[in-house]
Amino acid sequence: MQLLIANKNYSSWSMRPWLVLKAFNLPFDEVMIVFSDEPYAGEFKQKVLAVNPNGKVPILLDQEQMVWDSLAICEYLAEKFPQHALWPADxxxxxxxxxxxxxxxxxxxxxxxxxxxxxxxxxxxxxxxxxxxxxxxxxxxxxxxxxxxxxxxxxxxxxxxxxxxxxxxxxxxxxxxxxxxxxxxxxxxxxxxxxxxxxxxxxxxxxxxxxxxxxxxxxxx
Ligand SMILES: N[C@@H](CCC(=O)N[C@@H](CS)C(=O)NCC(=O)O)C(=O)O
Missing domain, CATH: 1.20.1050 (Glutathione S-transferase Yfyf (Class Pi); Chain A, domain 2)
Incomplete structure (x- = not known):
């Protein structure tokens, strides 16, 4: 799996699925697309749009499967790794x-x-x-x-x-x-x-x- 994220200092949406992957020791590579100087535009936007027309990070790539939106990514991970309590068991x-x-x-x-x-x-x-x-x-x-x-x-x-x-x-x-x-x-x-x-x-x-x-x-x- 690859997780596309933006700068760790600023990208609160990227932080969420990254933490879930790390906390549960799930295997992934991280790819950072750095924010440009123009708000939500410039090279950052072009690079993200080349992957997904939604134009936002985080994006999870898992072979042919692309998952965007932090909550959808976490749900995907919870389904893919049912042996881990990504959501509580109770x-x-x-x-x-x-x-x-x-x-x-x-x-x-x-x-x-x-x-x-x-x-x-x-x-x-x-x-x-x-x-x-x-x-x-x-x-x-x-x-x-x-x-x-x-x-x-x-x-x-x-x-x-x-x-x-x-x-x-x-x-x-x-x-x-x-x-x-x-x-x-x-x-x-x-x-x-x-x-x-x-x-x-x-x-x-x-x-x-x-x-x-x-x-x-x-x-x-
Ligand atoms: N609801 C989305 C929000 C994603 C989002 O807004 N990401 C920001 C980075 S923290 C982004 O890519 N912004 C670029 C833009 O809005 O053009 C999610 O949960 O993933």
Missing amino acids: LALRVRARCISAEMHSGFMSLRSQCGMNIHADLKALGAKLWAEDESLRKDMARIEQIWTARPRLDGFLCGEFSIADAFYAPVVMRLNTYGLPVSDSAQRYMALMIAHPAVQQWMQEAVAEPMRVAYLEANP
Whole structure:
């Protein structure tokens, strides 16, 4: 399998299936298509469009099979590797994992648009300003708190063991680290557990080490 991704520092959608592949030790090669200086255009766009008319990463290539969209890729992996609990084995936990992953996939617009993933940066001053001024951001964070604090064990992942659901919330942990938005003690423990995960550690270290920074994604409004 080949996973096409963009820059680890910025590409929150790429991070999700990459983490699932790494966390479950599934065999794959990673191919990075670096963001161009123009937003969602230029050489990046041309290279991605040459693979898939959808024009976005991540894309998983598995022989003749092409799978795009981070959630569809994770579902594909869960079907291909039923011996691994990519989704939790327990039905109730599996339902919850699917619901909260879908919720992240289609929601949290304020958090996602205002606090773009930028792992190497320290944007705590901007985070404090956004927190003070933006009610929609505070609402998104209140829902994140509900989801994270409802996990079965305080010292565990969202649905017990690390699953696709955690991969979907890993970029939020990265954003909160960068922007320093206030969180409860329980949420802090979840963040610490996530950051200590070897797959997350590897992604973060490689993101920080990337030499290419993209001006429009660094912009500090
Ligand atoms: N819903 C898609 C979103 C993918 C997405 O927006 N990817 C970004 C990179 S993080 C991208 O390729 N953007 C290029 C563009 O929108 O032109 C998924 O889950 O994979």
